[in-house]
Amino acid sequence: MTDDVVIQVNNVSKKFKSQVVLKDITLQCRTGRIYGFVGYNGSGKTVLFKCICGLLYVDAGEIRVNGEKIGREMIKNAGIIIEEPAFLGNESGRKNLELLYMLRHKRDKKRIADVMQMLGLNSESKKTVRQYSLGMRQRLALAQALMEDPDILILDEPMNGLDRDGVNEIRQLLLKLKEQGKTILLASHNKEDIEVLCDEVFEMEHGKLQQIR
């Protein structure tokens, strides 16, 4: 294993009852690169991401992140967007982020204001998350993923609900984060996102992962 390998997936398989979702998957992700994952609905992209994060156990094979085995241990130092994040609907975006941030750190109002600004959200807004639009909620999810300045980003359809300007802003942001040396995994049905952003592209089909670029 070379030094810049951050995520190492070795011969991983996963099934639900008799349904095989991941078949003998091997993958290496390095620092400072964006990895694209494409494939039809239900092909297993999210399940693979959940296994990498430690949200699902694998049946066979092994996943290591920065050398540490994932399974009993969850992934560390990662910003994750998988499915709808559970924000408190009756609180503001800022309050939600502050509460989540304080699970692991001392309160840092400036960090939260900065990350909200980076995602084009007004940290002074009194709007509750329930009153947020879909795109604003997605921006908040990205703010949550980025607020602890993680080295790894695992993003399942992060552009959901964003308008054209929003998509462009997030693309620029992801490219900047890559330049900073982050390792980014991106699942998307948007060909242009994959085209513009990714250094390597993998397709999931019938449980197999095939590199297509």
Ligand SMILES: Nc1ncnc2c1ncn2[C@@H]1O[C@H](COP(=O)(O)OP(=O)(O)OP(=O)(O)O)[C@@H](O)[C@H]1O
């Ligand atoms: N907890 C679970 N229990 C049983 N089956 C599951 C579970 N999670 C996922 N699956 C099944 O695994 C398969 C792969 O699902 P997955 O969510 O990974 O697809 P995907 O490639 O992310 O699809 P999409 O493009 O729609 O997001 C599907 O058939 C799904 O029903």
